[in-house]
Amino acid sequence: MKLEKILANLNSFEKNSFLKIIDGILANDPQNIKEIEKILSDSSKDLKNMDNINVVRVFNLVQDEFSQCIVEEFVNTTSQLDILSDIITKDGNSIMKQDWFARLYEKELSKLDKKLKDFKKTIESGKGDVSEQRFRDYKIYRSCLSTAYNNDKDNNQERKITTDELSIILTLSQQLELSQEEIKLINYLIIPIQKQDIDMVINDLKIMGVIFYSKKTSTIYVADEVIRILRKIRGKEVADKFFRRVLRLLREPQINAICRKHQIDWRLPVDEKIKAIIRDGIKFSNVLTEDVHKDGTNVTDKKKFINELCDKGLNITPAIKGTLIDEKVNNLIKYFDEIERDEKVGISIDGYEKLLIELGEVLKTLNERLRIEFELQDEKVLKSNYLLDYNIKPRDVLEIVTGKELEEFCKIKGIKTRGDIIQNILENYKDAENLYLENYENIGFRNFNLLKENGITIKEANLGVKFEELTKTIFEQLGFNVDEPLRKKLNTTKDKADIILNIGNNELIIVECKTLKESGYNKFSSVSRQLKAYSKCVENTDYKVIKSLLISPDFSDEFIKDCGLEYELNLSLITASSLVKILEGFKNSKHKQFPHNLLMRDVLIQEDRVLKAIGK
Structure with a gap:
C-alpha cells in the first residue's frame, strides 16, 4: 500500500513515530533541504499539520537519510532487523494483523533455529554438498564477524558491531558472493538469537519508522516506499x-x-x-x-x-x-x-475484477494458492482492490498458475493459446477506455516500457493526439462542455487550440496539452506565445477567454515561476496525475458538474485543495 493511502487510514497518534523520524532528519539539513523548505513554506511548516500528499513529497526527498537511519539500526545486534525486514518485505506482508505477524515471526525463528543446527554441523564437519571453496568463504566471513563482535569484550566494553565494522563486513559478504540467508546463518552462529515479545518487536519497528501500527484494528502497515528501501538495504x-x-x-x-x-x-x-x-x-x-x-x-x-x-x-x-x-x-x-512503482495494473480495474472471478470459477484452488504464495491471512483474497493494496497485479496472479492450467482456462474462455499465453489472457480482459485513462500520466510521459507492460500498444506519433483525447474525456467526465464545433470554428490554419471548454455566458477556458519524455516541462515562452495567439482568435468574437489551462505530466520550478509572473493569460498549470486524482474525487462527490472556479485560483493547481473543496 502506498504511503499516502496508509497515512489517510491512521490517526495523528499512529503517525507520530514516523513523523518524528522525518522531523529529526529535517533538523540536520538533508541534501534536498531547499526543495523541502519550499514544500514547507507552501503549506504548514509543521509536519503534523501538513496534508498527506505533502508529507509523502517530503519523505521522497529524504529517502537517502531515512535509509541511513535504518542502516544504523543494523548495528544493534539485538534488533533482529535482518529477520524482521525479511518478513515484512515479502510480497503479501505489507498489511498484517498483529497475531498474523506474531505467527510469521515465530515460524521464521523456528525455521532459522533448525537451519542453524544443520548449518553448524555442516560447517564444523566440513562434510556435505558444500565445495571446498565455499567452506573457505564461510570460515573467512565467520572469523571476521567474530573479531568485529568480540573485540569489544577484550577491551572490557559492551560487545557490538560498529557502523565502520558493519560496512567492511557487508563489503566482504558481497565479494564472497554470500546470499542473505548464508549471511544470516553465520551471523547467528556468532550472535545467539533470542525470541522477543511481539509487542516489543512492533514498538521497536514503529519507533524506527519502518512500520505503522493501528492499535484500534491491531493492524501493521508497511508502505511500498519503505519496503523498497528495506529491500535495497538487504541487497534484494x-x-x-x-x-x-x-x-x-x-x-x-x-x-x-x-x-x-x-x-x-x-x-x-x-x-x-x-x-x-x-x-x-x-x-x-x-x-x-x-x-x-x-x-x-x-x-x-x-x-x-x-x-x-x-x-x-x-x-x-x-x-x-x-x-x-x-x-x-x-x-x-x-x-x-x-x-x-507504477500504480497501473496492466488492464483496467474492472477487467482485473472480471479476470479474478472467472479464474476462480475455473481454478477452484486459486484462492488458496494465492494465500499461500503471498502469505495472505484473509480467507477470500480474489478481489482486485484487496490484491492491489498488496501491489499484486494481474500478471503476478497468472504467474503462479501452471502453463497447463492456463491453457485449459484459455480453451474454456475461447482465448488463443499461440504465442505468449499470459499476454493473450491480459489482452482478453482489457477495457480500452478505462485502461488508457489509467495510463494517462504514462502516455503524457511517453513511457513506452510502462505502456507496453500495462498492455497498451501505440505508435510514438500518436501519443500527443491520444493525450489530448484523454484530456477531453476527463473534462467531459467532470461535466464540462468540451465544445468541439466552436474549437474548429475559432481555430485558424496557423493557430489551433487543443481543447475549448464552453462555460456558458459566452465564457471560455482554453486548454493546451503537452507531452514530454523527461520530467519538468520548461518551454514557457513557446507555450505562452501559443496561448496568446489562441486568445487573439477569440477577441473578435462574442466570446471571452476567462482562463487558460496547461496540462502536462510535470513542470519545472522555473516554468512555474514564469507562469506566476504572466498576467495577461490568467494561466494555471495542472499535472496529469493531479487531473486524474481530481476526476476520481469528483466521481465520489455530490457534484454533477465540476465547479470551474476551483481552477481559477492557483498557478500550479494543488489537487489536495480541490479534493477538500469538492468533498465538503
Missing part, C-alpha cells in the same frame, strides 16, 4: 515476483547450478527450488552474471544469454540498453523498479 535488487518471473524462464540445469552454489537441495521440484532461491536472498544480478553459467563461460556468451532473456524471454521493448554485462543487468533492475 528486485521484488520477489520479478525474480520469480526471471527464474521461471531459466532451464532446470541453470536452476540447479544456482542451487549447488548456495547449498540449496537441487533434487527438489523446480517450483520448490525457485522458492528457495528467492527465500534465501540470493543476489539477482549475481544469478544472471555468474551463477547460471558454467565455469569458463566467456563474456560474449554471457551477453548473448542476457540479451535473449530480456528480448525473447521477457519480451521487453525497446531493448534494455547496456554495452557491458553489468550495465545491462542494472538497467533490467531499473526496468523492474519502474514497473513496481
Whole structure:
C-alpha cells in the first residue's frame, strides 16, 4: 500500500513515530533541504499539520537519510532487523494483523533455529554438498564477524558491531558472493538469537519508522516506499515476483547450478527450488552474471544469454540498453523498479475484477494458492482492490498458475493459446477506455516500457493526439462542455487550440496539452506565445477567454515561476496525475458538474485543495 493511502487510514497518534523520524532528519539539513523548505513554506511548516500528499513529497526527498537511519539500526545486534525486514518485505506482508505477524515471526525463528543446527554441523564437519571453496568463504566471513563482535569484550566494553565494522563486513559478504540467508546463518552462529515479545518487536519497528501500527484494528502497515528501501538495504535488487518471473524462464540445469552454489537441495521440484532461491536472498544480478553459467563461460556468451532473456524471454521493448554485462543487468533492475512503482495494473480495474472471478470459477484452488504464495491471512483474497493494496497485479496472479492450467482456462474462455499465453489472457480482459485513462500520466510521459507492460500498444506519433483525447474525456467526465464545433470554428490554419471548454455566458477556458519524455516541462515562452495567439482568435468574437489551462505530466520550478509572473493569460498549470486524482474525487462527490472556479485560483493547481473543496 502506498504511503499516502496508509497515512489517510491512521490517526495523528499512529503517525507520530514516523513523523518524528522525518522531523529529526529535517533538523540536520538533508541534501534536498531547499526543495523541502519550499514544500514547507507552501503549506504548514509543521509536519503534523501538513496534508498527506505533502508529507509523502517530503519523505521522497529524504529517502537517502531515512535509509541511513535504518542502516544504523543494523548495528544493534539485538534488533533482529535482518529477520524482521525479511518478513515484512515479502510480497503479501505489507498489511498484517498483529497475531498474523506474531505467527510469521515465530515460524521464521523456528525455521532459522533448525537451519542453524544443520548449518553448524555442516560447517564444523566440513562434510556435505558444500565445495571446498565455499567452506573457505564461510570460515573467512565467520572469523571476521567474530573479531568485529568480540573485540569489544577484550577491551572490557559492551560487545557490538560498529557502523565502520558493519560496512567492511557487508563489503566482504558481497565479494564472497554470500546470499542473505548464508549471511544470516553465520551471523547467528556468532550472535545467539533470542525470541522477543511481539509487542516489543512492533514498538521497536514503529519507533524506527519502518512500520505503522493501528492499535484500534491491531493492524501493521508497511508502505511500498519503505519496503523498497528495506529491500535495497538487504541487497534484494528486485521484488520477489520479478525474480520469480526471471527464474521461471531459466532451464532446470541453470536452476540447479544456482542451487549447488548456495547449498540449496537441487533434487527438489523446480517450483520448490525457485522458492528457495528467492527465500534465501540470493543476489539477482549475481544469478544472471555468474551463477547460471558454467565455469569458463566467456563474456560474449554471457551477453548473448542476457540479451535473449530480456528480448525473447521477457519480451521487453525497446531493448534494455547496456554495452557491458553489468550495465545491462542494472538497467533490467531499473526496468523492474519502474514497473513496481507504477500504480497501473496492466488492464483496467474492472477487467482485473472480471479476470479474478472467472479464474476462480475455473481454478477452484486459486484462492488458496494465492494465500499461500503471498502469505495472505484473509480467507477470500480474489478481489482486485484487496490484491492491489498488496501491489499484486494481474500478471503476478497468472504467474503462479501452471502453463497447463492456463491453457485449459484459455480453451474454456475461447482465448488463443499461440504465442505468449499470459499476454493473450491480459489482452482478453482489457477495457480500452478505462485502461488508457489509467495510463494517462504514462502516455503524457511517453513511457513506452510502462505502456507496453500495462498492455497498451501505440505508435510514438500518436501519443500527443491520444493525450489530448484523454484530456477531453476527463473534462467531459467532470461535466464540462468540451465544445468541439466552436474549437474548429475559432481555430485558424496557423493557430489551433487543443481543447475549448464552453462555460456558458459566452465564457471560455482554453486548454493546451503537452507531452514530454523527461520530467519538468520548461518551454514557457513557446507555450505562452501559443496561448496568446489562441486568445487573439477569440477577441473578435462574442466570446471571452476567462482562463487558460496547461496540462502536462510535470513542470519545472522555473516554468512555474514564469507562469506566476504572466498576467495577461490568467494561466494555471495542472499535472496529469493531479487531473486524474481530481476526476476520481469528483466521481465520489455530490457534484454533477465540476465547479470551474476551483481552477481559477492557483498557478500550479494543488489537487489536495480541490479534493477538500469538492468533498465538503
